Amino acid sequence: MSSNQDFSNLMPDVILDAVESLGFWTDARIYPLNSYENRVYQVGIEEASPLIVKFYRPNRWTLSQIQEEHDTLIKLANKGLPVVAPHVIEGQSVFTHQGLVFCLSPRLVGQHPEAENLDQLFQIGELIGQLHQSLGKDPFKHRIEVSPLEHIRTAAARILDSTALPKVLKASYQQQVASLYDLCETQIQRYWPAQLRPIHGDSHRSNLILSNEQFHLLDFDDCQNGLAVQDLWLHLTQVNLAKQQLSELLEGYESYQAFDSRELALIDVFKCTRVICYAAWLLQRQTDPAFVKAFPWFASEEYWLNHLNELKECQNEWGQIL
Numbered sequence: 001m002s003s004n005q006d007f008s009n010l011m012p013d014v015i016l017d018a019v020e021s022l023g024f025w026t027d028a029r030i031y032p033l034n035s036y037e038n039r040v041y042q043v044g045i046e047e048a049s050p051l052i053v054k055f056y057r058p059n060r061w062t063l064s065q066i067q068e069e070h071d072t073l074i075k076l077a078n079k080g081l082p083v084v085a086p087h088v089i090e091g092q093s094v095f096t097h098q099g100l101v102f103c104l105s106p107r108l109v110g111q112h113p114e115a116e117n118l119d120q121l122f123q124i125g126e127l128i129g130q131l132h133q134s135l136g137k138d139p140f141k142h143r144i145e146v147s148p149l150e151h152i153r154t155a156a157a158r159i160l161d162s163t164a165l166p167k168v169l170k171a172s173y174q175q176q177v178a179s180l181y182d183l184c185e186t187q188i189q190r191y192w193p194a195q196l197r198p199i200h201g202d203s204h205r206s207n208l209i210l211s212n213e214q215f216h217l218l219d220f221d222d223c224q225n226g227l228a229v230q231d232l233w234l235h236l237t238q239v240n241l242a243k244q245q246l247s248e249l250l251e252g253y254e255s256y257q258a259f260d261s262r263e264l265a266l267i268d269v270f271k272c273t274r275v276i277c278y279a280a281w282l283l284q285r286q287t288d289p290a291f292v293k294a295f296p297w298f299a300s301e302e303y304w305l306n307h308l309n310e311l312k313e314c315q316n317e318w319g320q321i322l
Contacts, residue, residue: 006058006287006288006289007039007055007057007100007288007290008289009098009099009100010039010055010100012028012030014097014098014100015030015041015043015053015055016028016030016043017097017098018053018055018095018097018098018100018102019043019045019051019053019104021095021097022087022089022095022104023089024045024048024051024104025045025046026043026044026045026046027044027045027046028044029043029044029050030042030043030044031043031050033052034206035054036285036288036290036291036294037057037060037221037285038054038055038056038057038060038221039054039055039057039290040052040053040054040055041053042107049106049107050107051087051104051105051106051107052084052104052105052106052107053102053103053104054102054103054104054105055100055101055102056100056101056102056103058099058100058101061221062142063094063101064142065142065143065144066094066101066103067093067094067142068140068141068142068143068223069143069220069221069223070085070086070093070094070103072135072140072198072220072223073085073086073220074086074088074093076131076134076135079134081130081131081134081217082127082214082215082216082217083216083217083218083220084105084106084108084216084218085105086103086104086105087103087104087105087106089104108209108211108216108218109211110209110210110211110212110216111209111210112205112206112208112209112210113205113208113210113215113235115205115235115237116237116238116241116245118244118245118248119248120210120215121235121245121248121249121252122248122249122251122252123215123252124208124215124235124249124252125232125248125249125250125251125252125253125254125255126252126253126255126256127208127215127217127252128200128203128228128231128232128249128252128253129252129253129254129255129256129257129259130256130257131200131217131231132197132199132228132231132253132256132257133256133257135197135198135199136197136198137195137197137198138198139195139196139197139198139225140198140223140224140225143198143223143224143225144224144225145196145224145225145226146196146201146224146225146226146227146230148184148188148266148269148270148272148273149181149184149185149188151273151276151277152177152180152181152184152272152273152276152277153181154280155276155277155279155280155281156173156174156177156181156276156280158280158283158284159173159276159279159280159283160173160174162283164283164286164299164304165304166301166304169301169304169305169308172308173304173308173311176308176311176312176315177276177311179315180272180276180311180314180315183268183269183272183315183318184268184269184272184273187265187266187268187269188266188269190265191262191263191265191266192266193227193260193263196225196226196227197225197226197227197228198223198224198225199223199224199225199226199227199228199230199231200217200220200222200223200231201220201222201223201224201226201230201231202219202221202222202234203217203230203231203232203234204234204235205234205235207219227263227266228253228257228259228260228263229263229264229266229267229270230270232246232249232250232253233267233270233271235249236249236267236321239317239320239321242320242321243321246264246321264321264322265322267321267322268314268317268318268319268321271314272311272314275307275310275311275314276311279307282295282298282299283298283299286298286299
């Protein structure tokens with residue numbers, strides 16, 4: 001992959017040239033889609049439906065990891081699962097252009113789920129259960145393996161070593177993270193499976209789209225070896241509704257796949273990990289020009305105070321879902 005850590009060379013003519021290098025004739029219309037980790041565009045095609053072109057962030061994944069993502073999607077699509085698989089052209093799905101790795105896929109039009117719609121949560125549970133059933137239990141060979149404690153340590157160290165976190169808040173932040181780390185460690189010691197399984201890894205509502213009365217799972221960029229609950233808990237949007245939402249998700253899920261209820265004790269671990277890692281991700285990407293436009297408020301003292309309060313809420317709400 002390119003040694004560049006940004007997309008500074010990804011100008012419109014480069015995007016069009018990449019698509020046309022695979023035999024498509026574009027109409028020069030480019031529409032950027034929401035993606036801050038990679039770069040994703042809808043590109044118009046002459047006398048045909050638009051295509052989606054995805055450029056992978058350099059050095060984030062290896063070619064083997066990207067290929068395994070693609071192979072998984074193609075296999076799932078062949079089994080009839082509602083996913084968006086990459087186009088295969090002359091036996092390939094992973095391509096390079098001017099040092100950037102990219103792929104093409106069809107456009108899918110629809111709506112994201114409604115956060116508190118219980119009927120839709122049941123359908124989402126069904127889809128995730130169907131996904132896990134189809135993926136099976138044999139782990140990915142090249143994708144990452146979830147490790148919450150390691151993720152927390154790495155993310156917190158990045159934040160504490162940064163000048164972006166105000167000095168006056170560092171002691172409070174370190175203390176709060178240490179307290180949450182201990183809670184997470186205790187829960188993990190109580191239950192952690194002997195073997196992880198392949199999962200989507202980032203199945204929040206923005207990675208689901210309702211098209212032709214069927215939910216589809218999008219963006220397998222973070223597919224990994226993990227736990228089934230990781231693909232479910234992100235749909236628990238409110239503490240006071242969490243039990244009802246969880247009931248719908250699990251009822252749908254178990255239409256296809258048995259669920260180990262012991263994993264529920266790890267929801268707080270994954271919630272805490274996500275909050276800390278998201279802040280570290282923002283910190284890591286703050287020099288990306290697209291990031292600056294999308295997150296102009298990041299790194300202000302107000303942001304860090306809100307982040308610290310969010311961590312305190314994680315501790316205050318610990319165990320309330322069960």
